[in-house]
Amino acid sequence: MGVLQLLKSQFLCHLMICYVFLVSGLIINLLQLCTLPLWLVSKQLARRINIRLAYCVSSQMVAALEWWSGTECTLYTDPKSYPLYGKENAIVVLNHSFEIDFLCGWTFCDRFGVLGSSKALAKKELAYVPIIGWMWYFLEIVFCKRKWEEDRRTVAQSLQNLRDYPENYWFLLYCEGTRFTPKKHQVSMQVAESKGLPKLKYHLLPRTKGFWVTVQNLRGTAAAVYDSTLNFRNNESPTLLGILNGKKYHADLYVRRIPLEMIPEDEAECAAWLHKLYQEKDSFQEHYTQTGCFPGPTVSPPRRPWSLINWLFWCCLLLYPLGLLLAQLFSSGSMLTILASVALCSAASLGVRWMIGQTEIDRSSNYGNKEVPLNKH
DSSP states (O other): HHHHHHTOOOHHHHHHHHHHHHHHHHHHHHHHHHHHHHHOOOHHHHHHHHOOOHHHHHHHHHIIIIIIIIOEEEEEOOTTGGGGGGGSEEEEEEEESSTTTTHHHHHHHHHHHOOOOOEEEEEEEGGGGGHHHHHHTTTOOOOEEEEEHHHHHHHHHHHGGGGGGGGGGGGOOOTTOOOOOHHHHHHHHHHHHTTTTOOOSOOOOHHHHHHHHHHHHBBTOOOEEEEEEEEGGGOOOOOHHHHTTTTEEEEEEEEEEEEESSSSSSHHHHHHHHHHHHHHHHHHHHHHHHHSSSSSSSSSOOOOHHHHHHHHHHHHHHHHHHHHHHHHHHHHOOHHHHHHHHHHHHHHHHHHHHHTTTOOOOOOOTTTTSHHHHTTT
16 A cells, blocks of 8 residues: 555544535525525526536545546547537436445536536435535425425426526436345346336336426427446445545446437337336446446546635635634643534534445335335336
């Protein structure tokens, strides 16, 4: 282990990273709250401001992935589609198998200039997570309760609200509905068998209703569906804690651009189309498992410096006064103030660790573990 890698694994470094992320995130949440009156005057201006404020939060995590851990990202895609990425609105269909698949998605969003504006269909519980969840509220992220009877109308209305969005965005869909685990896969394949659908080896059965509603409401706004399959080399299963420790990974992302007009408008036909898509995704994953790569040409979109610059800005802004404060507290010799400082730092570390825990596979939701919910979709 080199000196730099040893430094990255130290608790003090993690504590500083946690502190900067938490304090800057809460400052940005407060600034977002201040934009509420502006929505009454100019909704589009408020949206543009929130896009840039959101970038200040999410790009810190991208910087941790790209610059702190040094994780590399390779894109497999059609060279004819590549120039369109970042230049149009798109629906991104991504497999949900890793703890950091969302972060790799953010990395590609940043490299194509749509990180601050991009959206997702996310579970309602995430709206209550400080910093990220609160940031998403102001970004008009579409939240759902995973109860289709309640979600149908609210999701459709939220999607309609995005039709006049002022900047290009990617809308992320995890059509499987929940993160892949062996138990959920077993239940999902039981449902596939009962419905006479082909079984999948590397994916859960996709939830077709949410996909159909998204496509229907974004027709004329989104230009294409980006069918995306993510994997990591050497059969690694990366984690956010691994990123925090500076561990380097290599992500491979296979993307196919499918024009939206190629997707059927009829709900039943759209559902059949999505099931076929996931059979193809399964074959791509099988190809990767056997060969260590996806089919087709590769390209490595260059890293942009803005995520690093933003991260360094917040580090300089927040760490310097913190250092002065801690030096003054420790020089005073008061045991009470020293203990209070240690407690504050520990609370910051535990806060970030709690947020990291929301992404861990072994703490993912029970959605998909029971056959009844699966049959409803």
